[in-house]
Amino acid sequence: MTTNSEFQWVLKGRCYKLGHDVWHAGGVVPNWIITGRHFDPQEIIPHLFEETDPGFHARCKPGDIIVTGKNFGMGPKMNGYIAMQALGLGLVCESMPFLAYRAAVGCGVRVLTDCVNVSEFCDSGDELEVNFRDGFFINHTRNIRREYPPLPDALMEIVELGGNAGWLRHWQAQQQAGSAAG
């Protein structure tokens, strides 16, 4: 599939650092967002990290990067990633349960996982630059540079297209264009 060469794979922004073992329910969004099946980003955004960092949604800016310890997003759900994608945030984790990673990709979040000890190389408020296509992580505040595993090629396409729904929309458009041409 053709993809979007204009897509912004490099994010520059402030670091928001979280610890290890953050559950999706409670840690990322309140549980009622999950059980109430709220998937509209505008409904979720005011509640992103509400229980751990009140007012986060008002302070963060597009390009800001959430850096986490191990096991981020336990109890994999999509709701928090929908809000992160809509806010233009990046996500860099020491590790995630695989299905949490899959949910983040499926929601179109720029995400790196298996970034060993990354939380030792930054603190909240540091100026970060992360290239999610190549896996480069730069902390401009501390002058630290690290390289981590990038997203696999097959998953970059999903993120570029805004997640699973965007990918399917693009696929369907191509099918229709193909049948019209044929």
Add this chain to the structure above:
Amino acid sequence: MGMTAVEKVLAAKSGRASVKPGDVVSPEPDFIMIHDGVVMGAKRELDSLGITRLARPDKVLMVTDHDVIYGSARAAERGAFNRKAAAAWGVKNFFDVGRGGHGHIFPMESGLLLPGMFYFDNDRHATNAGAIGAFGFRIGTEITRVLATGTNWVMVPKTVRLTLKGRLQPGVYARDVGFHFAAMLKKDQLQADLDYRVLEYAGDLEQFGLSERAALCSTPTEIRAYGVFIPPSQAILEHARKKGQRPFTPVYSDADARFDADLTLDISRLEPQVSMPGSVENAVNISEIAGTPVDHAFIGSCGSGMWEDLVTAANILRGRRLAPNVRLFVAPGSEATNRRLAAEGLLGVFIEAGAVMLPPGCGPCNDAVIGPVHAGEISISTATNNNAGRFGAREAKLYLGSPATVAASAVTGKITDARSL
């Protein structure tokens, strides 16, 4: 370097000579399973994208097992929607109410699911496929991409091998092995990360028939295994040949395959286990908890709903009555098992004992659509897990045991080792 069973199956279904953990592939599934609770969401999502034709409607199995008898007007509406969806999509393999049973059980029994196969499923208990030597991968709501395009991306998982040593003593069952294994991992007496791993069993497996293999698949799923695989024995291959509706090629890990961890568990002296409320990992020897009063009991689910499970329970219930304060629900795994229970007189055993027979399917073990518990009640069941609120009030206490333990406990009204009756 050799390949593990899951690597071989994913390579074959992706048209590659070999794959390794971490590779991203798009395997061609043998079939695509979608359960009743997610058809409406999937259909509406695809319709909104203008996708009205499925890539391979011939491969789709629609299964009504989560909410079979419609306890609410909303459920009845969903049933009607699903029937229209099957017709609109041209899905012929629609196992609706009263037509198949539990989607993670009847395909193995009937020969639809055979050794070496691979399929996508919206539900995580597709891991049951390992009982027959196949793989079912949970894809959640991304089942829409599978329906539309015929496949989806899969990252090849690592494999953890668990070698079982010894034979279970009489009165100890495969579900007990799973509970014990989970507790050993929690206590760090065995060390492995099961997140997104395939758990492959090895060792003294000949003693386990198909139902016990399904039981062995159950608990690892609750502690994050993405797949479970049990190399098919001669008996399993014989069953598959007899019931098989098409040819199949069984798959086994190579002798030099690489495993992420290699564990060994001696099961020869295992006692019946009970998982204490909150997690399958909270398993203890039944002697530590025997005597706890119970109000509610349930036999069924992906892990314990096959013919042999129900025979074990019936043998304990025969000629006995439930304790006056206990209600026992039984959900056979398939319509075929239900018919056989009737034909062989076991249905009468359950009914005479005072049990309530539920339609084949998930029973209470799906969001309490039927037979739930109330706050303060104590339940013992063969459900897949006992996380708070699994089937009703979060304030209820949910214990897990084997079908024998649940049947014995329902008779005495307290948690009971069936060997003591």
